[in-house]
Amino acid sequence: MNGENNFFKSAFSVDNVIFGFDEGDLKVLLIKRGTDPYNGLWALPGDLVYPNEDLDTAAYRVLEELTGLKNVYLEQVHTFGAVNRHPLGRVITIAYFSLVKISDFALKAASFAQNVEWHNVESTMKTELAFDHNAILENCFNALTQRVRIRPVGFELLPPKFTLTELQHLYEALLREELDKRNFRKKILSTSLLIDLDQFQEGVPHRPAKLYQFNKQRYQQLEAHGFSFEVKESKKKEKKKRLAALISA
Amino acid sequence: MNGENNFFKSAFSVDNVIFGFDEGDLKVLLIKRGTDPYNGLWALPGDLVYPNEDLDTAAYRVLEELTGLKNVYLEQVHTFGAVNRHPLGRVITIAYFSLVKISDFALKAASFAQNVEWHNVESTMKTELAFDHNAILENCFNALTQRVRIRPVGFELLPPKFTLTELQHLYEALLREELDKRNFRKKILSTSLLIDLDQFQEGVPHRPAKLYQFNKQRYQQLEAHGFSFEVKESKKKEKKKRLAALISA
DNA sequence: GCAAAAGTGTTTACAGTACACCCATGG
DNA sequence: CCATGGGTGTACTGTAAACACTTTTGC
Numbered sequence: 001m002n003g004e005n006n007f008f009k010s011a012f013s014v015d016n017v018i019f020g021f022d023e024g025d026l027k028v029l030l031i032k033r034g035t036d037p038y039n040g041l042w043a044l045p046g047d048l049v050y051p052n053e054d055l056d057t058a059a060y061r062v063l064e065e066l067t068g069l070k071n072v073y074l075e076q077v078h079t080f081g082a083v084n085r086h087p088l089g090r091v092i093t094i095a096y097f098s099l100v101k102i103s104d105f106a107l108k109a110a111s112f113a114q115n116v117e118w119h120n121v122e123s124t125m126k127t128e129l130a131f132d133h134n135a136i137l138e139n140c141f142n143a144l145t146q147r148v149r150i151r152p153v154g155f156e157l158l159p160p161k162f163t164l165t166e167l168q169h170l171y172e173a174l175l176r177e178e179l180d181k182r183n184f185r186k187k188i189l190s191t192s193l194l195i196d197l198d199q200f201q202e203g204v205p206h207r208p209a210k211l212y213q214f215n216k217q218r219y220q221q222l223e224a225h226g227f228s229f230e231v232k233e234s235k236k237k238e239k240k241k242r243l244a245a246l247i248s249a
Numbered sequence: 250m251n252g253e254n255n256f257f258k259s260a261f262s263v264d265n266v267i268f269g270f271d272e273g274d275l276k277v278l279l280i281k282r283g284t285d286p287y288n289g290l291w292a293l294p295g296d297l298v299y300p301n302e303d304l305d306t307a308a309y310r311v312l313e314e315l316t317g318l319k320n321v322y323l324e325q326v327h328t329f330g331a332v333n334r335h336p337l338g339r340v341i342t343i344a345y346f347s348l349v350k351i352s353d354f355a356l357k358a359a360s361f362a363q364n365v366e367w368h369n370v371e372s373t374m375k376t377e378l379a380f381d382h383n384a385i386l387e388n389c390f391n392a393l394t395q396r397v398r399i400r401p402v403g404f405e406l407l408p409p410k411f412t413l414t415e416l417q418h419l420y421e422a423l424l425r426e427e428l429d430k431r432n433f434r435k436k437i438l439s440t441s442l443l444i445d446l447d448q449f450q451e452g453v454p455h456r457p458a459k460l461y462q463f464n465k466q467r468y469q470q471l472e473a474h475g476f477s478f479e480v481k482e483s484k485k486k487e488k489k490k491r492l493a494a495l496i497s498a
Numbered sequence: 499g500c501a502a503a504a505g506t507g508t509t510t511a512c513a514g515t516a517c518a519c520c521c522a523t524g525g
Numbered sequence: 526c527c528a529t530g531g532g533t534g535t536a537c538t539g540t541a542a543a544c545a546c547t548t549t550t551g552c
Contacts, residue, residue, distance in 0.1 A: 055330035081304035
């Protein structure tokens with residue numbers, strides 16, 4: 001396969017890191033491989049890109065075939081192309097991540113996999129995955145962490161109605177950092193991106209929390225008007241010296 | 250070419266947006282195409298990836314063949330794979346940008362190009378380039394703008410010795426924003442990333458400015474210790490409402 | 499002595515941080 | 526009445542932002 005100038009003897013695939021959020025922690029959807037290579041190992045869902053198919057389309061297709069979901073947040077992250085990353089030939093892969101609400105979907109049967117499951121992200125990163133999927137997962141997780149500091153993408157992972165505590169737990173999982181309840185509420189409410197539904201949890205063994213909804217229209221308005229959604233780094237306990245910002249005036 | 254399942258009848262290339270900084274503005278290195286398709290149009294340097302070559306290696310090779318430079322800042326940005334982006338077949342391309350010091354290199358003759366030139370970035374973005382290279386350029390420029398807010402990559406574009414005013418002009422070009430001289434100096438000096446060389450400009454028709462050098466060792470130290478180099482967005486004149494940060498505690 | 503760019507401090511406003519107690523519900 | 530998580534305000538501190546004049550050199 002390698003060697004001479006066989007430029008058109010290569011293929012490209014997409015791999016899709018599908019994130020969900022449930023029971024207070026971040027999950028990733030994995031497929032247990034039923035064929036060689038890497039038979040029996042867990043892998044990220046992916047597929048070769050059809051010759052007449054755009055890359056994003058292929059990534060959406062992988063997602064939809066697996067979950068039945070459409071209109072999902074999807075973002076291209078990085079392309080992995082080490083020469084020997086695929087044992088069967090030169091296959092580079094374009095990595096995407098997507099964010100889904102675990103609440104509102106059921107898994108489809110995926111013919112090419114024995115098994116499909118949600119796995120905790122942190123523990124998955126310590127496990128061996130097929131191919132270079134550990135590197136891909138880590139890369140996409142970092143991209144998500146970064147993205148969530150800049151844009152309110154977290155809502156893509158929550159059910160339509162959620163409590164502020166659920167939202168806070170989500171951010172804590174994504175940022176791997178504990179947040180102060182009062183400060184978090186103050187800030188998140190000051191964005192005007194949440195709609196107070198004036199509804200409450202039911203059947204919980206404690207004071208029921210208010211339910212909120214993400215105000216997507218409002219966000220798109222603000223975004224269109226050039227407003228930025230800035231998320232700052234928190235100061236660490238051990239007073240790290242800040243490298244001062246460069247921008248002024 | 251398109252149509253049936255010719256998975257291995259496709260190719261991938263790298264394109265490299267090579268940025269330089271000279272005379273107060275940001276430049277990009279372009280090649281005038283001497284063959285069809287797009288004969289006569291300016292294009293980004295790029296090449297097909299060899300079958301036994303990693304993607305990053307290919308991007309470095311393109312850069313080195315063109316400029317003779319090694320050990321240059323290089324970053325993968327995005328992969329472009331629209332079905333019809335290349336008139337001769339299915340060719341997806343992985344876009345990189347690199348940052349070079351215009352001062353210290355001479356262009357090599359590039360056999361596949363009639364002409365190689367530095368072009369002003371802003372005006373190039375208003376011109377038609379070959380293939381989807383307008384989209385690639387814009388994407389890479391945005392990536393650079395973002396990167397420079399987070400990491401001190403600007404120094405890669407300056408000669409080894411520079412004045413604070415030159416550095417400020419660079420940041421102004423990258424961020425498309427005017428900066429306040431005093432605040433800029435205060436902040437940049439407070440990072441301890443600059444070495445005061447105690448040398449001065451010569452032969453300038455005004456008070457000569459001090460020369461500084463980037464302290465790479467120091468930066469790597471800080472980076473290794475988990476310090477962050479944070480660059481904040483400046484507030485605009487028209488007091489835009491800030492969407493408050495989400496992180497606290 | 500004039501032109502041109504270098505260099506330098508202080509004040510004000512806001513956003514980030516830290517922190518502790520009472521409330522509503524189910525069992 | 527107890528356990529559980531929900532909900533709320535204030536004071537402090539550090540960084541960003543605004544802003545104008547003096548200095549040094551070449552000609």
